[in-house]
Amino acid sequence: MDEKIRSGCPVSLGLDIFGDRWTLLIIRDLMFSGKRHYREMLGSEEHISTNILADRLKMLLDEGIVVKTEDPSHKQKAIYSLTEKGIDLLPILMQISSWSYKYRPVDEAYVDNAAPYEQGGDWDDLMTELRKVHLRPGDAPTVSNGPSNT
Amino acid sequence: MDEKIRSGCPVSLGLDIFGDRWTLLIIRDLMFSGKRHYREMLGSEEHISTNILADRLKMLLDEGIVVKTEDPSHKQKAIYSLTEKGIDLLPILMQISSWSYKYRPVDEAYVDNAAPYEQGGDWDDLMTELRKVHLRPGDAPTVSNGPSNT
Numbered sequence: 001m002d003e004k005i006r007s008g009c010p011v012s013l014g015l016d017i018f019g020d021r022w023t024l025l026i027i028r029d030l031m032f033s034g035k036r037h038y039r040e041m042l043g044s045e046e047h048i049s050t051n052i053l054a055d056r057l058k059m060l061l062d063e064g065i066v067v068k069t070e071d072p073s074h075k076q077k078a079i080y081s082l083t084e085k086g087i088d089l090l091p092i093l094m095q096i097s098s099w100s101y102k103y104r105p106v107d108e109a110y111v112d113n114a115a116p117y118e119q120g121g122d123w124d125d126l127m128t129e130l131r132k133v134h135l136r137p138g139d140a141p142t143v144s145n146g147p148s149n150t
Numbered sequence: 151m152d153e154k155i156r157s158g159c160p161v162s163l164g165l166d167i168f169g170d171r172w173t174l175l176i177i178r179d180l181m182f183s184g185k186r187h188y189r190e191m192l193g194s195e196e197h198i199s200t201n202i203l204a205d206r207l208k209m210l211l212d213e214g215i216v217v218k219t220e221d222p223s224h225k226q227k228a229i230y231s232l233t234e235k236g237i238d239l240l241p242i243l244m245q246i247s248s249w250s251y252k253y254r255p256v257d258e259a260y261v262d263n264a265a266p267y268e269q270g271g272d273w274d275d276l277m278t279e280l281r282k283v284h285l286r287p288g289d290a291p292t293v294s295n296g297p298s299n300t
Contacts, residue, residue: 007257008256009256009257011174015246021170024169028161099164099239099241100164106160
């Protein structure tokens with residue numbers, strides 16, 4: 001599953017999976033933008049390319065960070081959901097955001113939403129909310145992968 | 151300074167700088183391994199290549215995340231130090247580690263040191279310690295870049 005493990009260091013082992021410019025943006029789309037379909041993620045303002053998006057989604061499925069199911073409202077469309085392993089990436093995104101609010105030219109549109117990032121506060125509530133939206137009924141909260149029916 | 155800003159999103163703006171497999175490993179070396187010289191970082195177990203290490207160190211200097219000074223004990227050698235902006239990356243490394251301890255095959259050698267990562271606890275103490283080691287006397291704690299004399 002892991003193409004290349006460089007060492008047993010926890011920082012390195014994390015970066016082996018999401019140490020690139022795009023993977024955590026896909027997670028962000030799933031977490032905060034309500035984007036659950038391939039086409040929606042493709043339309044995000046960073047302009048991810050189709051081949052990178054397809055490649056990263058496949059990796060995230062293989063790693064059990066994301067699951068892909070049939071969208072009940074559009075049988076032709078696949079819907080992507082975070083697993084518990086994916087939802088557990090939230091504190092990383094929060095700390096990246098917190099650093100950027102301090103040191104990077106964050107767009108004003110994001111500043112209104114900065115409170116939870118900046119305070120480092122309400123992550124538990126947010127994670128509970130994400131579990132409601134992404135984990136299917138019956139899934140144990142510790143599920144690390146799920147069946148894919150598409 | 152920023153080669154390419156993809157959007158004003160704080161997650162994206164962070165990844166524009168350190169969204170790769172290597173940059174945060176250099177920060178890790180400076181933070182936790184006491185590696186302050188180029189040759190020491192080159193010797194880390196992930197086997198970073200000379201051109202990637204040189205490229206990333208230059209970027210980190212340009213961004214004011216790291217400063218380079220003359221090593222007082224070896225006038226020929228440069229010593230790298232974290233700035234406050236660099237020390238503020240610690241919570242990101244901690245959260246990456248915390249996720250890896252839960253989901254990745256972390257080497258036993260790291261598990262003994264896992265307490266602060268896992269508890270998400272003593273970051274303030276660690277950051278205070280890093281400031282003592284890396285920020286030069288007289289530097290304000292909010293310094294974002296410093297003079298380089300080599």
